[in-house]
Amino acid sequence: MKAEDIPLIRKIIRRNKRLELLFAVAGFLALLVGVLTFVALFAQMAVAGWERISPDFFTNFPSRRAGQAGILSAWVGSLLVMLVTAVSAVPLGVAAGIYLEEYAPKNLFTDVIEINVTNLAGVPSIVYGLLALGVFVYTFGFGQSILSAGLTLGLLILPVVIVATRESIRSIPLHIREAAYGLGATRWQVTRDHIVPYSLPGIMTGVIIGMSRAIGETAPIITIGALTFIAFLPESPIGPEFPWLNFEWLKSGFTVMPIQMFNWTSRPEEAFQQNAAAAGFILVLMTLAMNAVSIWIRYHVRKDIKW
Amino acid sequence: MQETNSGGAAALASYGPLSVSDRLAKKALRNFKERVIELLLLGAACVSVLTTIGIIWVLVSESVNFFGTVSIWSFLTDTMWTPLFAEPRYGILPLLAGTLTTSLVALLVAIPLGTTIAIYLSEFARPTVREIVKPFLELLGGIPTIVYGYFALMVVIPLLQLIMPDLSGFNMLGAGIVMGIAIIPYVSSLAEDAMRAVPMSMREGSYAMGATRLQTAFRVVFPAALSGILSAYILGISRAVGETMIVAVAAGMQPNFTVNPLEPAQTISAYIVQVALGDLPHGSIGYQSIFAAGLSLMLMTLALNLVGHVVRRRFREAY
Numbered sequence: 001m002k003a004e005d006i007p008l009i010r011k012i013i014r015r016n017k018r019l020e021l022l023f024a025v026a027g028f029l030a031l032l033v034g035v036l037t038f039v040a041l042f043a044q045m046a047v048a049g050w051e052r053i054s055p056d057f058f059t060n061f062p063s064r065r066a067g068q069a070g071i072l073s074a075w076v077g078s079l080l081v082m083l084v085t086a087v088s089a090v091p092l093g094v095a096a097g098i099y100l101e102e103y104a105p106k107n108l109f110t111d112v113i114e115i116n117v118t119n120l121a122g123v124p125s126i127v128y129g130l131l132a133l134g135v136f137v138y139t140f141g142f143g144q145s146i147l148s149a150g151l152t153l154g155l156l157i158l159p160v161v162i163v164a165t166r167e168s169i170r171s172i173p174l175h176i177r178e179a180a181y182g183l184g185a186t187r188w189q190v191t192r193d194h195i196v197p198y199s200l201p202g203i204m205t206g207v208i209i210g211m212s213r214a215i216g217e218t219a220p221i222i223t224i225g226a227l228t229f230i231a232f233l234p235e236s237p238i239g240p241e242f243p244w245l246n247f248e249w250l251k252s253g254f255t256v257m258p259i260q261m262f263n264w265t266s267r268p269e270e271a272f273q274q275n276a277a278a279a280g281f282i283l284v285l286m287t288l289a290m291n292a293v294s295i296w297i298r299y300h301v302r303k304d305i306k307w
Numbered sequence: 308m309q310e311t312n313s314g315g316a317a318a319l320a321s322y323g324p325l326s327v328s329d330r331l332a333k334k335a336l337r338n339f340k341e342r343v344i345e346l347l348l349l350g351a352a353c354v355s356v357l358t359t360i361g362i363i364w365v366l367v368s369e370s371v372n373f374f375g376t377v378s379i380w381s382f383l384t385d386t387m388w389t390p391l392f393a394e395p396r397y398g399i400l401p402l403l404a405g406t407l408t409t410s411l412v413a414l415l416v417a418i419p420l421g422t423t424i425a426i427y428l429s430e431f432a433r434p435t436v437r438e439i440v441k442p443f444l445e446l447l448g449g450i451p452t453i454v455y456g457y458f459a460l461m462v463v464i465p466l467l468q469l470i471m472p473d474l475s476g477f478n479m480l481g482a483g484i485v486m487g488i489a490i491i492p493y494v495s496s497l498a499e500d501a502m503r504a505v506p507m508s509m510r511e512g513s514y515a516m517g518a519t520r521l522q523t524a525f526r527v528v529f530p531a532a533l534s535g536i537l538s539a540y541i542l543g544i545s546r547a548v549g550e551t552m553i554v555a556v557a558a559g560m561q562p563n564f565t566v567n568p569l570e571p572a573q574t575i576s577a578y579i580v581q582v583a584l585g586d587l588p589h590g591s592i593g594y595q596s597i598f599a600a601g602l603s604l605m606l607m608t609l610a611l612n613l614v615g616h617v618v619r620r621r622f623r624e625a626y
Contacts, residue, residue, distance in 0.1 A: 016519045016521070016522070017519070019521055020519050023426075026423055027423050027424065027428075027432075028427065030419075030423040030427065031427065034420075034424070034444060034447050034491055034492075035443065037458075038443070038446070040458075040462060041450070041454065041455075041458045044461065044462055045454075045457075048461070092351045095347065096354065098348055099348035099349055099351060100352055103345055103348055103349070113352050117355050119359070120359060122608060122612050123605070124548070124551070125551070126549065126551045126580070127605055128362075130362075130597065130598055130601040131362045133583075134361075134368075134598070135361050155358050159355070186337060186341050188340070188341050188345075209449075212449055215451075216450070216451025216452065217451070218551070219452075219552055219555075219579075219580055222583050222584060223583045223597075224583075258451055258453045258552075262453050262456075262552065265453070265460065265556055266556065276457055277457070277461075280453075280457055283451055283453075287451060291445065291449045
């Protein structure tokens with residue numbers, strides 16, 4: 001190296017350092033776009049909808065008069081649809097995940113199921129709506145009901161639950177299974193007493209992420225023909241006589257939070273936009289709360305497991 | 308007492324309270340139970356296959372009816388989509404143009420921003436920053452798309468109108484930008500995972516040669532993670548093509564054969580929503596048309612998925 005090269009080398013180093021700083025700033029700004037969007041979105045809805053958020057807003061039916069309209073039928077509908085979704089997707093998804101991880105032999109059929117689950121995760125949600133319209137609404141004759149909507153969203157989040165279950169099971173070390181088999185346990189005993197309990201935090205995370213996605217889904221529910229103006233509640237799930245259960249609500253017409261918001265958003269009047277902001281604010285709070293729970297489970301509950 | 312006198316049987320009985328035949332019967336019962344449970348679990352795994360079969364069956368069977376009335380040729384080449392008019396025309400091109408234009412705008416936002424965020428988080432940011440930012444991005448990805456649609460209509464389009472005063476109240480630009488922001492988390496999180504999977508030794512080798520973090524990121528880590536990054540992009544494209552509510556709210560619901568993002572238009576998915584909101588009788592041509600539109604959408608995302616598989620295989624780096 002000659003002495004006159006040193007200034008040149010220093011120049012190159014300086015330039016590289018400048019470029020590096022520039023990129024760090026760019027990266028930070030890119031992050032900021034995401035963060036600012038989030039803040040702007042949340043703040044705008046909070047400011048625009050704040051006046052409307054009152055106890056009445058939760059206990060009133062939608063109305064032609066924007067000032068009296070509320071989200072009673074929407075949040076009750078969302079709750080009941082979510083119930084059907086959870087009851088259909090969680091057992092199916094967990095069972096499928098267990099089968100693929102613990103039972104499935106390595107053969108063509110297993111490969112088909114695996115590729116299929118991956119592909120289903122990439123199918124647009126509106127296509128699930130078309131599936132439900134053709135199969136649940138017309139072929140099975142469930143009609144435009146809570147049952148159809150819940151099953152549709154159940155199918156939609158099934159891949160999420162399956163993938164979460166599998167990943168969670170895969171992280172359980174082999175020696176846990178070997179110890180149980182060594183004592184003469186059967187495959188199901190190993191699964192029921194060891195695999196499922198240990199993978200529960202991971203499964204829960206997946207289920208909550210899936211449910212928080214389902215609660216915000218609008219397109220597939222509109223596709224099955226949900227109405228946008230509902231001024232009644234489904235029948236109560238608790239019946240007057242033994243066994244105190246009533247399943248009439250499954251066949252009821254309904255609306256859900258995102259559809260109520262869509263309905264208000266697509267009206268030109270200022271007052272309805274205010275309702276849309278308020279409904280959106282509550283919807284985002286609901287999904288944020290669910291996401292926060294899943295993040296909390298992942299960061300805290302899982303850390304406590306030491307194999 | 309009696310058992311101790313009966314020789315071999317006593318020896319066996321001392322292993323447990325059950326006789327041999329009882330133990331065999333119990334084992335058979337246990338095997339039977341295991342078999343039943345395995346079949347139940349297998350049944351659950353088959354639901355996903357049934358879902359796929361159901362999707363294909365529904366889309367194809369209704370589309371076959373649709374193409375019984377409308378010729379495939381005019382469906383693919385007609386530049387008018389007016390299914391609800393007195394003289395209906397069924398040309399998918401306007402919807403296709405709307406879908407591709409909004410997706411393109413979205414990708415022009417999501418890919419540069421998503422990639423920059425991914426590189427920044429995996430190569431530059433301190434672990435504490437990463438721990439805070441990643442869940443935040445996940446929250447951004449968890450916001451319902453109807454809320455994004457409202458945001459596009461109420462905030463982003465008015466902002467754009469400040470810059471471009473003659474922009475109409477519904478347009479593909481605003482919808483596309485917001486859609487891009489909505490899919491940033493999918494792109495950045497997958498791309499970051501791919502880059503973090505690149506072994507540390509490759510970075511150390513690069514640093515040892517005197518490279519900066521930036522040079523290492525772009526010339527070593529990025530190429531090494533290319534297959535994962537490309538599949539992140541393809542997932543982003545697939546999301547953009549299938550995204551519904553943002554375009555249904557903010558892009559204008561008018562089938563418009565244009566690729567100019569400043570104009571209102573309708574996408575394939577937004578058309579399905581529009582028809583489903585009305586009260587079309589089951590079996591009518593309008594009802595069948597949403598399945599034909601859905602089939603087109605499905606074929607597009609399927610093609611993207613296939614490209615994704617090929618890309619992952621073709622560009623996979625083995626360390």
